[in-house]
Amino acid sequence: MVRSFLIKKEVDIYYNYFFVAMFFIDIYRAFKFAWQSFWRNFWLSIVTITIISLALISVSLLLSFNLITANVLDIVQARTEIYIDLTDQAKTAQIDFLVNELNRVPDIKEVVYVTPDQTLERFKATYQDNELVIQSLESLGTNPFTGSLRIKVQEIDQFPVLLEEISKPEYSEILEIDNAEFYQARDLITSISSYSDKIEGFGFGISIFFILISVIVVFNTIQMGIYSHREEIGIMKLVGASNWFVRAPFLIEGVLYSVVAILIVLILFYPIAALIQPHLDNFLGEYTLDLVQSINQNIWLVLALEIGIAMFITVVSSFLATRRYLKV
Amino acid sequence: MISIKKITKKYGSDYYALKDVSLDIQSGEFVSLVGQSGTGKTTLVKLIIAEEKPTSGRIIIGGWDITKIESYEIPYLRRQIGVVFQDFKLLPKMTVYENVAFALQTCGAKKRKITDTVPQVLKIVGLDNKMDRYPHQLSGGEQQRVVIARSLVHRPKLLIADEPTGNLDSINTKEIIDLLLKINEIGTTVLLVTHNREVVNNLKKRVITIDNGEIVSDQERGRYLL
Known part of the structure; x- marks a missing residue:
């Protein structure tokens, strides 16, 4: 076969x-x-x-x-808090309104009003080892600090949004804006x-x-x-x-x-x-x-x-x- | 049937191992392919088993154009073609039985098929009494018979023997040629590649002569011409 x-x-x-x-x-x-x-x-x-x-x-x-x-x-980001000083003219109603307004901005995590006394305490705590500063402060006899706002943002990169928000003309009367703190935090990051x-x-x-x-x-x-x-x-x-x-x-x-x-x-x-x-x-x-x-x-x-x-x-x-x- | 049509195999830019070779081999034939060393005989074998591809031309085996063969199809072609070389290509650490069984194992055959088939093919080649020997315990002729047994385990349709007697003395040569004739008688097409004049002249079968890569003669009951 x-x-x-x-x-x-x-x-x-x-x-x-x-x-x-x-x-x-x-x-x-x-x-x-x-x-x-x-x-x-x-x-x-x-x-x-x-x-x-x-x-x-x-x-x-x-x-x-x-x-x-x-x-x-x-x-670092969670701990970055920015303090914005309020002017002498700021009234409680205006401050409350501002705090509410800023808390509504999505990029802002938290806004808290810090009273002048709290600001003084914080300042003292910061400079507790510096006798000269403490003595100078005490020699004034009064509290030189105004109130301030303690602000935390969601992301530090969103700082321009915050800056734009607080730079609105209607707040210029009650806020003293110093960008330095923003930049310090941003530079660290x-x-x-x-x-x-x-x-x-x-x-x-x-x-x-x-x-x-x-x-x-x-x-x-x-x-x-x-x-x-x-x-x-x-x-x-x-x-x-x-x-x-x-x-x-x-x-x-x-x-x-x-x-x-x-x-x-x-x-x-x-x-x-x-x-x-x-x-x-x-x-x-x-x-x-x-x-x-x-x-x-x-x-x-x-x-x-x-x-x-x-x-x-x-x-x-x-x-x-x-x-x-x-x-x- | 094997149909080789105008096959050319070129190495480099100007060396032709085969030039315009055409031939047909019918099923059941015993064909001797003769020629001196380096004339292209082994190149033709390599083309038939798809180890190399031709530069041009076609090789059709059973209607299957193997010049267009896919890589995954090559093993299935080779299971239908038994190949025996001059250097026996046996594994020295395996016994006769294991060497033959290896061809089935590598193709995934079940144990039952192996235990049935191996003794059968060893009986055909007359080595059923030396199954447990190692290659170095066998003569050259016996080693070549193990290789033939191994090439038979897949029941090939074509057996290609490339200089199978090249390393053997005349007695062993006769035994191997007789075995190839026996295998041809049971229906397998045999292509014997050789340059052994005496073997070819005694066979009185078809002889194709190649010289310088070209077929110079194809005779039905031929003799060694060169």
Whole structure:
């Protein structure tokens, strides 16, 4: 009996059936192969995992730094209060009206009327260590302060809106506007933001550097794996192993490196955070942040970021290596 | 049936491994492709198993134009074509049985199919009593028979043997050629690529002669001409 060839249409049907049916058989074998390769090149695997871990740690530090800066900025902003002095002519009804009006402006968080006595107390508290100022104040015999308005804005950037609001002609009679306090607060925020941007840029650069190094290292590890299995791979291709069957073990090997690296980073993170925390408290003082608690609150973001980056590193490099060295 | 139409394979800007080659092979034929080293025989084999693509021309196997083959389709073509090379390409750390089973495992075959098929093909090549041996414990002829057994596990429609006797003495050569004839008798088309004059002249089958990348002769019951 003479056997004729399958035609392409039949091959298509054969292919679809085969792909689904063999997927589960293949995946077990691919995992087994990847596991063996992982242990066979043990030291190379250790180096690869270390590099991926370093990339993940640098990304985690960058993320922690972002959380810390955001926290500091929030605290500074929340504490920024601007006092606007009222003139002598300001009457209680006018003040009440102004307070109500300003409280209605969406960008303003809170407006509180501070009486002259309260202003005096605040002044004394501020300059309690400066005897000369206190003595000068007492020598006046009267309270030189007028009342003032204590204003908090939602966002410090919205200060021009507030300035525009209080600069209306109808308030000119009762308000003495000094922009200096606005600018001081804004400059502080700008300065923190600017430093944080620079550090963030540096951290970002370091992370990209480690990610690129990781891609190269994983690429080389997979390439070595392919090289040490070249005979087997050549035969596989010759006897008709599917492309997936040949490539999958190497892709899975890459994913295996990622998983181990993520676990290591997660295990190391808490001791590292505990080690950094006292230094962070010293440096930031009242602006400090509880790192562990903060990361716990953002755990899904942290996990998603780490898994995303680890998968990016290994899948991209394994894919490139298998594509380059496993041409079918 | 294999239909090769005006195939040209060019390497670099001016080296032609094959030039305007056309030939047809019918199902069930035993064809010897002969020619001196470097004349383009192995290039033609590589084109048939889609390891390389031609510069121009078409190769149609069973109505399937494999010059337009997609990457994912190549494995399914290769399961229909058994290939035997001069260098045996056996895995040294696997036994005879494991080497043959490997071809089925890599294609995702179930255990049952493997345990049924492997002893059958090893029996065809006469190695059913040496299943547990390793390649280094076998003679050259026996190793080549393991390769032939491995190429048979997918019940190929075409068996391509590229210089299968190149590393063998005359006794082993005869055994391998007899085995190829036996496989041809059970319905498999055989394409034997060789430059062994004696083998070709004794076969008394169709002989296609290639010289400098071109077919110079195609005879029904041919002889080695060059």
